Amino acid sequence: MKKIVLVPDSFKGTMSSETICTVMERAIHTRLPEAQTVSLPVADGGEGSVDAFLTALGGEKIFLQVAEPDVDAVDGFYGLLPDGTAVVEMAAAAGLPQTKLRDPERTTTYGVGELLAHAAGRGAKKLILCLGGSATNDGGCGAAAACGVRFLRAGGECFVPVGGTLREIARVDISNLDPAVRKLPVETMCDIDNPLCGDSGAAAIFGPQKGADAAMIARLDAGLACLAERMERDLGVSVRDLPGAGAAGGMGAGSVAFFGAALRPGIETVLDTVHFEEQLRDADLVLTGEGKLDTQSLRGRVVIGVARRAKKCGVPVAAIVGDIGDDVQQPAYEAGVSGIFSTNRLAVPYEQARLRAETDLAATVENLLYWTTAMRRRL
C-alpha cells in the first residue's frame, strides 16, 4: 500500500473532516510508516467549508469586515485557492454564528455579496458558494444588492430587501451589476432538493430553525413567491420548479437568478476542485466516511460521490462511518464501496460514543489496514 487518499466528510457534532484526516493519517503511519497519504477533507457547505478547501489545496484566507444588521460590521472571510478559485461560505457572513438576530424577516445576505464582490475584484477566476448554516430568508437579494443589483419599490425607491420586505419589490434591475461579478463563473454547493416556495420550500422547512413561527413562515413564503415572479419577469429566470432553489433561505434561487450560478451537489464540486481523479491515478486505496451512512446519505452524498469516481478509476474505497443504517450495504457496494466499517466498538449510546470518537476511529483504521495487509501477504 503505497498511496492512500483520505476524503472524509465531517462526523457531524463529533469530528470535523480535517480532524478525521489527521487521525486517519496518524493511524495509517502507525501501521504503514512508508505509505504516502493525501488528505482531502470534504467541505460540506457549512461552517468550516473554506478551511476544508484550504487544508486540501492550500491558498489564502482573506478577511474583511462586512455589513450585518443591528451591528456595525462583522469579520467575514473567504478563501482564495492556488488556481484562483474563491470559496465563500454563507456561514461566514450570513450565518447563525455571525448574526445574533434570530429573525429571518430582518437578516440579510448583504455580507455574502460583499465577499463575492471582493473576490471578483481581486480577479478570482471562479467562485464556489457554500450555502450551509445561513440565518437568512432573503432569496439572496442582500448579496445581489451588495454587488450592484437594484431593487425598486412601486414608487421607484431603491432598497435592500430582507425576508420581511420581499413583497415590496416592484422591479429588479440587474444592469448595474458589478462587471467583475457578472463575468465570474459561480458554482453553488447545494445538497438539498427543496423548492423555493410551498410546503417543502425554504420558509416552511428551514424557517423554524431560524426563528420563524407559523405566521412569519406564511409571510416569508409569500415574499419568496413574489421574488420568484419578479425574477421571471425582470431577469427572465424561472426558479419556481428548480430543485435546490429553496436552499439557504432562497439563496439557491438567488445565486442562479442574480449570479448565473450552477447548483451542484457539494461533493461533485469538491471532488472537481481538489482534482480527485488525478490523485486517484496512482492510489492504492481511498478512505472516505461520514457520521451516518443511511439510505438518505446514499443519495449523492460524500461516500457515494467518492465511490462512483473511484470505481471508474478502479481504486477500492473503504467507508469508515459512525453508524451504518440498515439496507445500505448492497447499494453502497454497487456504487463502488468495497467495505463499510463502523467506528462503534462498544454497545453504548451516542453521547458516550462521541467522547471516544478519535480513539475509536484510529483503532478502526489501524485494524482495517492490519487485516488488509495480512490478507494480502497471504492471498
Added chain:
Amino acid sequence: MKKIVLVPDSFKGTMSSETICTVMERAIHTRLPEAQTVSLPVADGGEGSVDAFLTALGGEKIFLQVAEPDVDAVDGFYGLLPDGTAVVEMAAAAGLPQTKLRDPERTTTYGVGELLAHAAGRGAKKLILCLGGSATNDGGCGAAAACGVRFLRAGGECFVPVGGTLREIARVDISNLDPAVRKLPVETMCDIDNPLCGDSGAAAIFGPQKGADAAMIARLDAGLACLAERMERDLGVSVRDLPGAGAAGGMGAGSVAFFGAALRPGIETVLDTVHFEEQLRDADLVLTGEGKLDTQSLRGRVVIGVARRAKKCGVPVAAIVGDIGDDVQQPAYEAGVSGIFSTNRLAVPYEQARLRAETDLAATVENLLYWTTAMRRRL
C-alpha cells in the same frame, strides 16, 4: 476463498455459538456461494456445551434420569461423540436450571456421577467434564459416591456428603470406585483459576450466586478445607494450591482427586476434540468471536486460543465480536488474530444492540468477505 472454518464462542446473553455458526454460514454463502464452511461451535463449559460438541462433530445425545434432592429424579443427558468421547455437562444434572434448590449446603453432584458412570459403562473411551452452571458446593463428593467412592463418618457410617456435611467426612475410601470409571480418562474444562478454599475459593466467590449468605459461606469453606485434608491423607492427592480446584463448587478438585482428571482451559479441550488443526490444513480463513474481547478474555479464552493454533498453521483469523475492549488490538495481533471486527453498527446501548444481534452479525461477516475478496481481486 474455498474453505472457511467457523469456531465462535457464544455471545453471552445474546446468541449461542451454534446460532452464530448458522448466521455466519448463511452470510458466507450469500457472498461466496461456492465456499465450504466448517462449523465448530465452541462449548463454553456451561449449559449447551454437549449440544455444541454434537453440532461440531455429530454423535448421540443420551438421556437418563438421575437423582436430585427434593425431587424424585430429573432428566439428565450426556453426549457420545463418534470417536467414543463422552461429554458431560454439570448444568444438565447439577445445574441451576435442573434443581430448584438454591441451597449449596444441600445440592449434590450425584447425578453428574450417574451420567459419568453410565458413559463409562457404555464403553466411552474418554470423558470431557464441563463445569459451568453448577448449583453445588460438594467438592464432587456426590459424583464420586455415585461411582462407588465411599465416604465414612467417624462412626464408620457410610454417607453421601453434600456441601453442608463435608466436615463430617472422617475417611474417603476409593477402593470401590467403578472399574470402568477408574480406567476412563477424564478431562475437565476449566476456565477459572480459583483455588478450592479461602477468600477467592469456591464458597467465597461462587457461593452467593448459589444462594449462600456470609455465615453459610464460612461453613461451606470450612467443609471444603476438611475435604482437601481427607483427599490428601486418604487419596494422596493435594488440591490445596491447584488453580481451578474451586471451580463448580469444588468439582474442579473432585474431578482431579476422585477421577484423576486433568484440568485444562476449555478452548484447548474443544480444539483438540474437534481436530481443529486437521480442519485448518486446507482452510483459507478462520472466523472466531466472542461477546466481548477484552484484556480479561485475552488470557486463554476462545479468540486467543483459536488464534494461537491458526497462527502456527499460517491461517488468518478474523475475530467477530460484540464489544472490543481498549488495548486489546496489539496483543490479539501478536497471538495470531489478523483483524477484529465489532458487530456494533449503531451507537446504541446493549439492550438495543442485542435485539439486532443476528442481523448485525450477518452484515458484519458479509461486509468483511466483500472487502476481502475485493482487495484480493485488486492486490
